[in-house]
Amino acid sequence: SQTIHQWPATLVQPVGSPLSLECTVEGTSNPNLYWYRQAAGRGLQLLFYSVGIGQISSEVPQNLSASRPQDRQFILSSKKLLLSDSGFYLCAWKGTSGVTIEFFGPGTRLTVL
Amino acid sequence: RKEVEQDPGPFNVPEGATVAFNCTYSNSASQSFFWYRQDCRKEPKLLMSVYSSGNEDGRFTAQLNRASQYISLLIRDSKLSDSATYLCVVFGGMGTYKYIFGTGTRLKVLA
Numbered sequence: 001s002q003t004i005h006q007w008p009a010t011l012v013q014p015v016g017s018p019l020s021l022e023c024t025v026e027g028t029s030n031p032n033l034y035w036y037r038q039a040a041g042r043g044l045q046l047l048f049y050s051v052g053i054g055q056i057s058s059e060v061p062q063n064l065s066a067s068r069p070q071d072r073q074f075i076l077s078s079k080k081l082l083l084s085d086s087g088f089y090l091c092a093w094k095g096t097s098g099v100t101i102e103f104f105g106p107g108t109r110l111t112v113l
Numbered sequence: 114r115k116e117v118e119q120d121p122g123p124f125n126v127p128e129g130a131t132v133a134f135n136c137t138y139s140n141s142a143s144q145s146f147f148w149y150r151q152d153c154r155k156e157p158k159l160l161m162s163v164y165s166s167g168n169e170d171g172r173f174t175a176q177l178n179r180a181s182q183y184i185s186l187l188i189r190d191s192k193l194s195d196s197a198t199y200l201c202v203v204f205g206g207m208g209t210y211k212y213i214f215g216t217g218t219r220l221k222v223l224a
Contacts, residue, residue, distance in 0.1 A: 034212070043216030044157070044200070059211070090156055104156035 002027035006091050006105035013112055019064075019078040021108050023091030026072065031093040033074040035066055038088040050074060086112045114139050117203050119215035127223050130191050134218045136201030137183045145204035146177055148186050150197045151217065157200055160186075191222045 003026045013019060025031055035047040046059045048066035056066050063082060067075045074091060091105040119136045126132045138146075146163040161168065163175040163184050174187040188195055201215035 036214075044214040046211060046213070049211070088154075102159050104158070107156050109154070 002093075002095075002103060004091060004093055004103050004105040006089075006108055008108060009106065010109045011111070013081050013110065015083055015112055016080050019076070019081050019085070019110070021076040021089055021091075021110075023074040023076075023105055024072055025074075025093050025103075028072070028093065028095055030071060031095055033068065034092040034094075035074065035076050036090045036092060038090065040087070044090065048076070081112045083112050086110055116140060116213045117201055117215040119201050119218045121216060121218060123219040123221050125221045125223055126191055128191060128193060130222075131187065131189045132191055132220065133188075134186045134199055134201075134220075135183055136185070136215050136218075137181075138201075138203045138213075139182070140203070140205060140213075141179075141182060143203045143205060146175075146184050147202040147204075148173075148175055148184075149200040149202055149214075151200055152197050157214075160199070188220075191220075193222050193224060196220055196222045 005024045007022055032051050034049045036044040037047055038044050047064060049057050050068045053068055053071055063080060064076060064078050087110060089108045089110055093103055117136060117138050124132055148160040149157040150160045151157040161170050161173060161175050163177045165177050167176045172189045176185045184201060186199060198217040198219045200217045203213045205211040205213060
C-alpha cells in the first residue's frame with residue numbers, strides 16, 4: 001500500500017534561519033508530488049509541484065524552493081525564513097493514473113519566531 | 114474573484130439535521146471536482162469525488178452544476194463525528210496538474 005512520510009512533525013525556527021522539509025512516498029513509482037502550505041485560518045496554497053525527477057513547477061514567488069532528487073523524494077527548502085513562512089506544510093502525491101490527490105502526508109507545523 | 118470560493122461558516126447544526134455546502138469555481142475548463150474533509154490540525158482526507166450526474170455515498174451526496182460552475186455537498190442525518198472543515202477542490206485541467214483548494218467550510222454538529 002502507498003504511504004507518505006513527512007518530517008519533522010513540528011518545527012520552531014528563528015527568522016533568517018534555513019529550512020529543509022522532507023517528504024518521501026512508498027508503494028508507488030513516478031508519482032506527481034506537491035507541496036502545499038496552509039496558514040492559520042486560511043486555505044491550502046499550492047507552492048510547488050513535480051511530475052518527475054528534477055522537474056519543479058513553482059506556483060508562488062517567494063523565498064522557498066523545492067527539489068526532487070529521487071523519484072519518491074520531495075524536499076522543500078529556504079535559505080532564510082520569514083515570519084510569514086509560518087504554517088502547516090503538507091506534501092501530497094498523485095499516481096500517474098487517476099486524477100485525485102488521495103494522499104496527503106501528516107504535515108509539518110512550522111512556527112517562525 | 115477567487116478560483117474556488119466557499120462560505121467559511123461555521124455552520125452549527127443539531128445532530129440529525131441536514132446541511133448543505135456550496136462551492137463556486139471560476140475556471141470553466143476545470144475537469145474534476147472533489148470534497149475533502151479536514152479535522153483540526155490534521156491533513157485533509159478525500160471524502161468523495163463529484164460527478165456530473167451527481168453521486169451519493171451513504172449520508173453524503175455531491176452535485177456538480179457545470180453551467181453555473183458550482184458544486185455542492187449535502188450531509189443528511191448529521192453526526193457529531195461529522196464536525197470538521199470541508200474543502201472544495203477543483204482540478205484545473207487544460208494540461209495542468211494543479212489542484213485548487215477552497216478555504217473550507219467549517220461544520221459543527223451539536224448534541
